[in-house]
Amino acid sequence: MLNTRFITTLLAVAIIFVSGTHAAVFRRSSRATCPQVTTKPDFNYIPYAGLWYEIERFENVFQQGTSCERAIYEEISVGVVSVLNTAVLADGSLTNITGSATAISPDEPGHLIVSFPGRPDGDYLVLDTDYTNYASVYSCDVAGAFVLEYAWLLGREQTMTQEVMDVALSKFTQFGVDVSQFQLTTQGETCVYYPEYPFPPSVSK
Numbered sequence: 001m002l003n004t005r006f007i008t009t010l011l012a013v014a015i016i017f018v019s020g021t022h023a024a025v026f027r028r029s030s031r032a033t034c035p036q037v038t039t040k041p042d043f044n045y046i047p048y049a050g051l052w053y054e055i056e057r058f059e060n061v062f063q064q065g066t067s068c069e070r071a072i073y074e075e076i077s078v079g080v081v082s083v084l085n086t087a088v089l090a091d092g093s094l095t096n097i098t099g100s101a102t103a104i105s106p107d108e109p110g111h112l113i114v115s116f117p118g119r120p121d122g123d124y125l126v127l128d129t130d131y132t133n134y135a136s137v138y139s140c141d142v143a144g145a146f147v148l149e150y151a152w153l154l155g156r157e158q159t160m161t162q163e164v165m166d167v168a169l170s171k172f173t174q175f176g177v178d179v180s181q182f183q184l185t186t187q188g189e190t191c192v193y194y195p196e197y198p199f200p201p202s203v204s205k
């Protein structure tokens, strides 16, 4: 849902210029290195496409103060899906970003590279998904002394049962990822979801 290499660059700059309190935004990880993770071995982006709601995330610089996040994926060519991320900003206005995600290797189908215009590419690692309830998505970068972890727990519905969430979280904990960093994303009645999905004929992607 974002671009980690860009953040790494941003962070390197931020470390130099930003004071302690502001730097807290970037939360220095307790870990010294990125964990060795494996992606879903038989990942198939076709059933993965469609609408996902962000249930929880590790806070990150791109999503500060935003809520009601959705990710909409649609196949645009073999091995490539379009990405539309929508959210509501702190002031209540709507925001979105469009890009694409590409499967880079048949040996690692759950490893996608996400591209947004004007930014360097970033990893998108599908640790696991059952396609119909949850997806456990992760990315990790090292920037100097900092380990930057990104994690998203996505659901097909605006809410997730504890049972499903426990399964989704276990996909992170099995690699030693500290899931206590997850923060619940506001979803539901207080949210405005735009555009509708499936897209009405008038909405361009």
Ligand SMILES: *[C@@H]1O[C@H](CO)[C@@H](O)[C@H](O)[C@H]1NC(C)=O
Pocket: 084, 094, 095, 096, 097, 194, 195, 203, 204, 205
């Ligand atoms: C994305 O945001 C732009 C700028 O606010 C808006 O013009 C556009 O309609 C939005 N796109 C979608 C698909 O919602």
